[in-house]
Every structure is written in structure tokens, then in C-alpha cells.
Amino acid sequence: MTTRILALVGSLRTGSHNRQLAESAVVHAPEGVEVEIYEGLADLPFYNEDIDTPGNVPSAQALRAAVAGADALLLCSPEYNGTMPAVLKNAIDWLSRPYGQSAISGKPVAVIGAAFGQYGGVWAQDDVRRSAGIAGGTVVEDLRLAVPSSGERFADVHAAKDQEIAATLPRILTALAATSATPA
Template sequence: MTVRVLALVGSLRAGSHNRQLAEAAVKHAPGHVSVDIHEGLAEIPFYNEDIDVEGSVPAPAVALREAVSGADALLLVSPEYNGTIPAVLKNAIDWLSRPYGTGAITGKPVAVIGTAFGSYGGVWAQDEARKSAGVAGGAVLEEARLSVAESVTRFATTHPADDAEIATAVLEVLEQLATKANA
């Protein structure tokens, strides 16, 4: 059985190294895992209970919830913005946490990876993403980690998918997600 992993990328920038890291996950997924990158996080309005009303939930939020419901696991790919999680990724987690206790993220295995310009690879943001996803109800894999430092230098001429060390690390994270999803 194929484990379906949905990747949510916290950077909207066209040339994002985090988007490229998600692309590396697509390329290097083991045969029993498929990875899809969710498009459309930029179109989801900020979470507001007043618009989260059955029958009138904004279409991009419905699409996100349906995509996550159809996935076996989530891969959150987070850069670090001012020492924390990007708003677009936090907003997606907020939408997925509702309705409280039964949101699309509830019980879903979640791993967080990312890359950043700094020498720590965005670990603060990734820790915040793990915390937020866990509070929202996700089954966060604390041990499934990949923080790639100095992205601007490291990926200046090499796409993460073509970096052997990244390929191996992404494969390990996906194997951990698949194991948790099949448990």
C-alpha cells in the first residue's frame, strides 16, 4: 500500500529553497511513498471563526482540508521568518485544527523539515511548527528532523534534489512518516 504524504511549504517565493526541498522529497520518496506538494496556501484567508461556517467556508480552505483528509501523513517544510514560523504555514495549521478535536490534522502523522539562510537551518521555526501542529492535534514525529543551514550558499548552484546528503536525509524522514502512518 502506498503511503500518501502531503507537503505544505511555508514559503511562497517562486525560487524558495524550501519549495525545492519539498521537490527533493517528491523526487526521492521511496517506492511505497508518494509525496504531493499542496498548492494554494497563499489564497487561504487568515483563519476567522466568523467565516468558518458550514456551507460558506472559503474554497481554498476547503481544498486544503480535503487534501489533508485524503493524505496519510503531512510533511511541513518551513523556512524561518524572524525567528519563527511563517504566517502562511501557521494559518494552514489553524484551518486544519478546526473543528476543534476533529480537524483534518487530528491524529495525522506530521514531520517538519526546512532550510534557512542562518547557521542553524531554521530550527526555531521548525520547533514552532512542530509545537503548533501538535497542539492542533497532529501526531508529530519529534525525531523526524532535517534542518539545512546556510541555504543561500549551499543551494546557490545545486538544487536540493541533486544533493546526495539531502536526498538521504529526506528519504529517512519519509520512511519515518510511512512507518508511523502504517502503525
């Protein structure tokens, strides 16, 4: 049986290092694990309960359906001004609603990221973990990857070819898949 992990990338930039991490997860997924990168975060309007009615926001419906169909989530977050990017927070907000019907509820969640700074975006990742947990996700706290100095590190090589990434991501994905297979 294949475990389906959906990756949400908190950067919309084409050459994003966090996108590269998600692409690396696709490349380095171990046997029995399939990673898909969700492509619709740019289409989501900012969360507004006034417009969150059945059939009114197709991009939100698509995100919720994609998450519902996944066994686990891999959230890839850069750090913007010391915290998570709005696009990722907005996605979590849409997933947490309607109240009591969170699409993220009970889903195992791992948070990884890359940032230009020397700490690899750990503040942002902590904020993502907190937000995803409050939204109902089962955050797997010990599955972590913070890649510092990503601008230099990935200047000449895609993250998928980085030895540390190639060694670490399969372990993270295997553990995340095992968590998703464990009954709550």
C-alpha cells in the same frame, strides 16, 4: 499499498529553498511512498471563525480535504524573524478547526526546513512542531532535517541534487510512512 504524504511549504516564493526541499521529497520518495506538494496555501484567507462556515471558504475546504486524504504530512518551514512563517501557521489554524474536528488530528507529521542562517531554521521548526501538535497532529519528533546556509548551499544546485538531502529525505519519508501505518 502506497503511503500518501502531503507536503505543505511555508514559503510562497517561487524559488524557495523550502519548496526545493518539498520537490526533493517528491523526487527521492522511496518505493511505496508518494509525496504531493499542496499548492493552495496562498489562497487561504487569515483564519477567522466568523467566515469559517460550511461552504464559505473553498480554499479551506480544499486544504482540509487534501489533508484528510493524506496518510501523513511533511511540513517544510523557513524561519522568518526567528519563528515560523504566517502562511504555515495560518494553514495549521484552518486545519485545526472546527473545534473537535481537526483535519490534522492523529496525522503523523514531520517537520523539515532550510534557512539562510547557520542553524537551518530550528527555532521555526520547533514552533511548527508545537503548533501542529497542539492542533492534534502526531508530530514525529525524531524526524528532523535543518539545512543551514541554504542561500549559499542551493545557489548553484537544486536541493534534490544535494547529497545530504538525497540521503536523508528517503529515510525521513520511510519512517514517516511507517508511523502512518502504525495503528494509534
